[in-house]
Amino acid sequence: MVLIQNTLLGSARKKIRTYLKGKFLDTLRLSLRGGHGGNGLPKYGGVGGQGGAVYFQAKEGTTLKDVLHKYPGKRVLAGNGEESSKVRILGRRGGDRAVEVPVGIRVLKEGGELVAELDEDGKSCLAAGGGSGGCSGNSFLGKPGQTRMVTLDLKLIADVGLVGFPNAGKSTLVKALSNATPKIASYPFTTIRPQIGTIEYDDYRQVTIADLPGLIEGAHANFGMGHKFLKHVERTRLLLIIVDIFGFQLSQSHRKRNCLENIYALNRELELYDKTLLEKPCVLLVNKMDKEGAIDEICKYDKYFGDLKDGLKHCPEELVPRQLINLERVIPISAKSVTEIDKVKRAIREVLDEKAEEKLREQDAAESVDDSERRDQQLRGKLREQGPRIG
Numbered sequence: 001m002v003l004i005q006n007t008l009l010g011s012a013r014k015k016i017r018t019y020l021k022g023k024f025l026d027t028l029r030l031s032l033r034g035g036h037g038g039n040g041l042p043k044y045g046g047v048g049g050q051g052g053a054v055y056f057q058a059k060e061g062t063t064l065k066d067v068l069h070k071y072p073g074k075r076v077l078a079g080n081g082e083e084s085s086k087v088r089i090l091g092r093r094g095g096d097r098a099v100e101v102p103v104g105i106r107v108l109k110e111g112g113e114l115v116a117e118l119d120e121d122g123k124s125c126l127a128a129g130g131g132s133g134g135c136s137g138n139s140f141l142g143k144p145g146q147t148r149m150v151t152l153d154l155k156l157i158a159d160v161g162l163v164g165f166p167n168a169g170k171s172t173l174v175k176a177l178s179n180a181t182p183k184i185a186s187y188p189f190t191t192i193r194p195q196i197g198t199i200e201y202d203d204y205r206q207v208t209i210a211d212l213p214g215l216i217e218g219a220h221a222n223f224g225m226g227h228k229f230l231k232h233v234e235r236t237r238l239l240l241i242i243v244d245i246f247g248f249q250l251s252q253s254h255r256k257r258n259c260l261e262n263i264y265a266l267n268r269e270l271e272l273y274d275k276t277l278l279e280k281p282c283v284l285l286v287n288k289m290d291k292e293g294a295i296d297e298i299c300k301y302d303k304y305f306g307d308l309k310d311g312l313k314h315c316p317e318e319l320v321p322r323q324l325i326n327l328e329r330v331i332p333i334s335a336k337s338v339t340e341i342d343k344v345k346r347a348i349r350e351v352l353d354e355k356a357e358e359k360l361r362e363q364d365a366a367e368s369v370d371d372s373e374r375r376d377q378q379l380r381g382k383l384r385e386q387g388p389r390i391g
């Protein structure tokens, strides 16, 4: 029996391995069941053991593929509580099951309700509790554990997210900036899954950057790969928007968009996905400046990069965003040139630091307002205690 079970499990694992080869998993549905409580022993007043619970624990370096390899049937069961017996009046508690999941996981119940957000290494949450053991209060009958379907939804955690149309040079840039080794090719949709690289600075500071598959116009209506990868920029602190100086044309049947139109189109796709993304600081990289004719091209649009509002008069109606992105810097680059990569590296660091300082200043200001309000309240309280003044 055990042999048959092992063989079946082995073949399921094999199928899953083949299916997952090359596939990026960022969501996984699991069926969970807490352990059943053990029965009590009425004759001796014995209490059955509590059923074990299912937990999720975030662990650096784990992927959703690892979870699936471990639970190919997508079912996680905790141990049942032990029954009370003459030799062991208090039944032993059933074993807990701690499922290691990637950092950045959101645990969602059926219907999408958020159970927990495991965004730090080591953070854990209870996902399905065990049933209580049988005792005098429940006729000595152990209770079943909680049964629950959950979805694990992964949002990558990176400091910087790259947003651009296909072929703009996102992967070329990430490869030059960081330790990531994404595939680069001269056709669109080379990148089909997100990848995170780490940028190292001379003072050992590290900044993580996410290379994402290219967006296309109409991604909000599920064209191309749709918006499904944009969730991975939700937790970033900075957006690197990258456009090809010569614009982008998906195919002969699509309209060619120049680089200014590309910026508005990306702005609009971000807005249609989630307008709070527009509050993030953005750095615009105008790429492929080493190509012939690039200088003439940038001269046409340069004046609008500093004031996107002014450029709206050249924007086709269908691309006009309601709210414009916050461009902190505009840097013309060639992702193939080492010196220009250094410029980008410095700018990333500067903007991240500026924003962090701004946030600290705002927190300090809010705290000092709180302090002065507290002092005012104390003073008013004291005056009330002293009673009304005569005269």
Ligand SMILES: Nc1nc2c(ncn2[C@@H]2O[C@H](COP(=O)(O)OP(=O)(O)OP(=O)(O)O)[C@@H](O)[C@H]2O)c(=O)[nH]1
Residues within 6 Å of the ligand: 164, 165, 166, 167, 168, 169, 170, 171, 172, 173, 183, 184, 185, 186, 187, 188, 189, 190, 191, 192, 212, 213, 214, 215, 287, 288, 289, 290, 291, 333, 334, 335, 336, 337
């Ligand atoms: N001349 C020139 N070519 C570049 C530059 N940056 C990228 N390329 C070329 O542009 C093509 C696309 O580059 P990728 O880095 O794969 O572009 P991507 O934005 O990651 O594309 P997708 O993954 O399809 O979205 C490749 O042939 C690169 O060699 C650049 O600065 N100058």
Ligand SMILES: [Mg+2]
Residues within 6 Å of the ligand: 170, 171, 172, 182, 183, 184, 190, 191, 212, 213
């Ligand atoms: Mg790419």
